[in-house]
Amino acid sequence: EDQVTQSPEALRLQEGESSSLNCSYTVSGLRGLFWYRQDPGKGPEFLFTLYSAGEEKEKERLKATLTKKESFLHITAPKPEDSATYLCAVGSSNTGKLIFGQGTTLQVKP
Amino acid sequence: DTGVSQDPRHKITKRGQNVTFRCDPISEHNRLYWYRQTLGQGPEFLTYFQNEAQLEKSRLLSDRFSAERPKGSFSTLEIQRTEQGDSAMYLCASSLGQGATGYTFGSGTRLTVV
Numbered sequence: 001e002d003q004v005t006q007s008p009e010a011l012r013l014q015e016g017e018s019s020s021l022n023c024s025y026t027v028s029g030l031r032g033l034f035w036y037r038q039d040p041g042k043g044p045e046f047l048f049t050l051y052s053a054g055e056e057k058e059k060e061r062l063k064a065t066l067t068k069k070e071s072f073l074h075i076t077a078p079k080p081e082d083s084a085t086y087l088c089a090v091g092s093s094n095t096g097k098l099i100f101g102q103g104t105t106l107q108v109k110p
Numbered sequence: 111d112t113g114v115s116q117d118p119r120h121k122i123t124k125r126g127q128n129v130t131f132r133c134d135p136i137s138e139h140n141r142l143y144w145y146r147q148t149l150g151q152g153p154e155f156l157t158y159f160q161n162e163a164q165l166e167k168s169r170l171l172s173d174r175f176s177a178e179r180p181k182g183s184f185s186t187l188e189i190q191r192t193e194q195g196d197s198a199m200y201l202c203a204s205s206l207g208q209g210a211t212g213y214t215f216g217s218g219t220r221l222t223v224v
Contacts, residue, residue, distance in 0.1 A: 046212030100152030
C-alpha cells in the first residue's frame with residue numbers, strides 16, 4: 001500500500017536556525033514526489049516536484065532532495081514568514097491521485 | 111483566471127441535512143480532484159475527474175457522498191444525511207494532465223455538522 005510519513009509532526013525554530021523536515025514514502029512506481037506549503041485556513045500551495053533519486057530543487061530558503069525511500073526539505077536561515085505546515089505527497093504510476101503525509105507544522109520565532 | 115474557486119467558504123449544517131459544495135477549476139485544467147482534510151492531518155483523497163469522467167473514487171468514500179463534473183467544467187460534491195464525522199475542510203484541486211507542476215488547490219469549504 002502506498003504510504004507517506006512525515007517527521008517531526010511539529011518543529012519550533014528560532015529565526016536563522018536551519019533545519020530539515022523528513023518525508024518517508026513507499027509507493028509502487030513513483031511518478032513524482034511533491035512538496036506543498038499550507039497556511040492556516042488556506043489550501044496547499046505547490047512548492048516542488050522531484051522525480052528521481054538524487055534530484056534537488058531550490059526556492060529561496062527551501063531546498064528539497066530525494067532518495068529512493070525519503071525526501072528532505074531543508075530550510076536555511078528561516079524567517080517568521082516561513083511558519084506554515086509543510087506537506088509531502090507522492091504520485092503513483094498506478095493511480096492519478098496524490099497521497100499526502102500528515103504534514104509538519106513549522107513555527108519560526110523572531 | 112484567478113485560480114481554483116470553491117463555494118461556499120464555510121457551511122454549518124444540522125446532522126441529517128444534505129449539503130452541496132461547488133468547485134470551479136482553472137479553465138485549461140482537465141483534471142479535478144476532491145480531498146478532505148481534518149485538523150492536524152494531511153489531505154485525504156476522495157475522488158477525481160478527467161474532463162467529465164469520474165476516474166477514481168476512494169474506497170473510504172461512503173454512498174452518502176457523490177460528485178459530478180458535468181461538461182467537464184465545474185464540479186459539485188454532495189453529502190447526503192450529514193454526520194458529525196463529516197465535519198472537515200473539503201478541498202478541490204485541478205491540474206493539467208497528471209500535474210507534473212503540481213495541483214492547484216482552492217481555499218476549501220469548511221463544513222461543520224452540528
